[in-house]
Amino acid sequence: MDSDKSGEATKISIQEPKAETKGKGIIAGALAPVIVAAKAARRPRKGWKKGAAIFDLVLRLSAIVAGFAATSLMGTTDQTLPFFTQFFQFHAQYNDLPTFLFFVIANAIASGYLVLSLPFSIVCIIRSHASGPRLLLLILDSVMMGLTTSAASASAAIVYLAHNGNSSANWNAFCQQFGNFCQQVSSAVVASLIAATLLLSLVVVSAFALRKMK
Numbered sequence: 362m363d364s365d366k367s368g369e370a371t372k373i374s375i376q377e378p379k380a381e382t383k384g385k386g387i388i389a390g391a392l393a394p395v396i397v398a399a400k401a402a403r404r405p406r407k408g409w410k411k412g413a414a415i416f417d418l419v420l421r422l423s424a425i426v427a428g429f430a431a432t433s434l435m436g437t438t439d440q441t442l443p444f445f446t447q448f449f450q451f452h453a454q455y456n457d458l459p460t461f462l463f464f465v466i467a468n469a470i471a472s473g474y475l476v477l478s479l480p481f482s483i484v485c486i487i488r489s490h491a492s493g494p495r496l497l498l499l500i501l502d503s504v505m506m507g508l509t510t511s512a513a514s515a516s517a518a519i520v521y522l523a524h525n526g527n528s529s530a531n532w533n534a535f536c537q538q539f540g541n542f543c544q545q546v547s548s549a550v551v552a553s554l555i556a557a558t559l560l561l562s563l564v565v566v567s568a569f570a571l572r573k574m575k
Contacts, residue, residue: 411486417482418483424560431468458519471505506563523543
């Protein structure tokens, strides 16, 4: 019996892996490339948002320059003709016309708003996924665009009449005498139209960025 016991083969039991563990390993291995691909797909989208926010800041700074240029040009418009009579002195100033006065006020408001909106634009760069500041800027930019466009359009109509007159209404061309005045007013209107175009671009950029966030 001793020899039989010593001759018995030693049995080693090897436990087979459970089917459930195998299944989990296969599923995890299959999902790994999908997760990596999903993360890679998110990176360009986030980069696009940050790029749009930086572009928004550049447009905003350009609009500030154009708005302040329009305000300063119109606000300093003043010309006195070198000849005068005993009772009259020929003098032209922007506040002689209510339209030009409205132009100065509207562009000053728009320019001041653009300066105050810079911190919100910077927040959109730092937190590109935040939709609240961008929505606020979209609404206010739209209001300022309408204000600037209305002021520039009304002043452009006055400038056209000043340059060309209207024979039907017996309005003479004002700019034949006040050439410097009309030249500076025309430059102010052009600068205001540029500011309005930049504000429109800001509205479009914000709208696209908000749409991509959905």
